[in-house]
Amino acid sequence: MTQFTEEVLVIIKGIPYGRVMSYGRVAKLAGNTRGARQVVRILHSMSEKYNLPWHRIINSKGKISITDKRNAAIQRELLISEGIKVSEDGYIDISTYGI
DNA sequence: GTGGTGACGGGCC
DNA sequence: AGGCCCGCCACCA
Numbered sequence: 535m536t537q538f539t540e541e542v543l544v545i546i547k548g549i550p551y552g553r554v555m556s557y558g559r560v561a562k563l564a565g566n567t568r569g570a571r572q573v574v575r576i577l578h579s580m581s582e583k584y585n586l587p588w589h590r591i592i593n594s595k596g597k598i599s600i601t602d603k604r605n606a607a608i609q610r611e612l613l614i615s616e617g618i619k620v621s622e623d624g625y626i627d628i629s630t631y632g633i
Numbered sequence: 634g635t636g637g638t639g640a641c642g643g644g645c646c
Numbered sequence: 647a648g649g650c651c652c653g654c655c656a657c658c659a
Binding site: 573588594600606 | 639640641642643
Binding site for chain 3: 635636637638639641642643644645646
């Protein structure tokens with residue numbers, strides 16, 4: 535467990551209800567501007583056991599970036615259930631819901 | 634050691 | 647917006 539990883543966990547858990555943040559943004563706040571891919575890894579491996587709001591993480595274009603159709607649909611549902619508007623192809627208005 | 638692989642980002646059309 | 651390209655970096659076979 536590196537320092538960066540801990541920071542990422544704290545930041546992600548700190549994203550308020552109804553807001554979203556991009557991978558790169560999280561990485562930057564955690565202290566590594568180029569750590570977006572590492573954030574992805576952390577989400578993949580720890581989102582379940584650490585109970586992370588992984589659905590509040592989207593890419594810099596404001597779109598759900600998950601390749602797995604199944605999980606992408608789940609993320610969309612979770613966001614909508616938080617009052618966030620998500621278009622059918624997975625776009626979120628980042629200027630409204632972004633941090 | 635080594636090469637392929639992403640739930641990515643940014644720059645440039 | 648969206649496509650293409652390249653840089654990045656931990657992970658895994």
